[in-house]
Amino acid sequence: MDKMKAIGYEQAGPISAPNALIEIETPTPELNPHDLLVEVMGVSVNPADVKIRANRSPENGAKIIGFDGAGIVKAVGSEVSLFQVGDEVYYAGDITRPGTNAQYHAVDERIVGRKPLSMDFPEAAGMALTSITAWELLFESLGVQEGTGHGEHLLIIGGAGGVGSILIQLAKKLTGLTVIATASRPETQAWVQKMGADHTINHHESLVDQLQALEIQPKYVASLNATDRHFPAILELIKPRGHVAMIDDPKELNITPAKLKALTFSWELMFTRPMFQTPDMIAQHRLLTRVAGLLDAGILQSTVTSKFDQLTPESLMEAHKIQETGKVIGKQVLGGMHHK
Structure with a gap:
């Protein structure tokens, strides 16, 4: 051999x-x-x-x-x-x-x-890779503990990919969080619902407007792709003292405006x-x-x-x-x- x-x-x-x-x-x-x-x-x-x-x-x-x-x-x-x-x-x-x-x-x-x-x-x-990424993101980066999170919301941007698919499930099965997942096509919207998402919104439309219509202000945001594109919306829609975790490769992020909301940012890399x-x-x-x-x-x-x-x-x-x-x-x- x-x-x-x-x-x-x-x-x-x-x-x-x-x-x-x-x-x-x-x-x-x-x-x-x-x-x-x-x-x-x-x-x-x-x-x-x-x-x-x-x-x-x-x-x-x-x-x-x-x-x-x-x-x-x-x-x-x-x-x-x-x-x-x-x-x-x-x-x-x-x-x-x-x-x-x-x-x-x-x-x-x-x-x-x-x-x-x-x-x-x-x-x-x-x-394997998606489970490690989603687990570390939820329980370590965002710091959510199993069995907690009741009354709070998690927004997952890019919910239908590999990491999003398992992250939805972990949040729904092991925490009390309400999960909002973004998906833009009928087949991806059906998929995130199958994975257990409570609400589905479209990342090609205004995230802020869609969440306001649902009367939801999430404490946690998992940005799995296009973070640079969605960053201004994330800063606007998240709760004060909220937490953002990211896994993609934005060119650059100016997090200074987040000071007013005292936000926390985490990277996840398995x-x-x-x-x-x-x-x-x-x-x-x-x-x-x-x-x-x-x-x-x-x-x-x-x-x-x-x-x-x-x-x-x-x-x-x-x-x-x-x-x-x-x-x-x-x-x-x-x-x-x-x-x-």
Whole structure:
């Protein structure tokens, strides 16, 4: 098992370019003390995959991307204590290491969860990154505690994407918050209602006017995309001493006008813990295992909406093309690479 197949890219650019993604042969990863070697049986595509492939050229050779993964543990590092060979796991990886678009993948056990028993590998892979992001955003960035929030409102801007789909569910199932989600098309409005949103408003129309019509002034805002476009509206519509959490990449934000309302701002990036090896990075193991239990109990529902049988350069390019439209509802997933 010295060599393995993987899919990567050699130069940044559009997905329409020939050889935008190619199959490569590369050494099977060597393990650090806390690492698991996972045989990858399922992956998914996130906006992060597309942004990196389009904008960041690899420094030496081909770069393997892909963050979400699910599979079977084949080997363990010298200090691994949470898992053993044969365990079925799911996780969202570390942006500073090679990705999951490969036959085998090395990942730190502290950011890995037990795979939901009720899901196959691709579907489980589709739940990892978005669940971590939504969980950290709600319970850590916004600081909402489970079982609290009654009488308060959470506005989710961009409710039908992968993170929004699970954030709606976490807020509705584990807190008392009333959830308003933005969605602009009939199919996305139907989707956020299926996920449990109490109210749906259109982010292509005035958020302020629509919330005033509902007589709602949210204490919490989760801005998942187009934060720079919606920022003036957010400052106007939010309650004094409210809290805004963001996950996208606005060019610049002038938060000075927010002083009058004494607002709090937070960034959420699920890669921060593994990237900086924070002392509490095991929190991701715990929350993923908790989410798996909630999925198996039927308390949370899958957000996967499309599935490719196998991971090939062709299927991955197609998934990237779909992701780049910005119109993906929920999550799209792929099976593993073919093993000889």
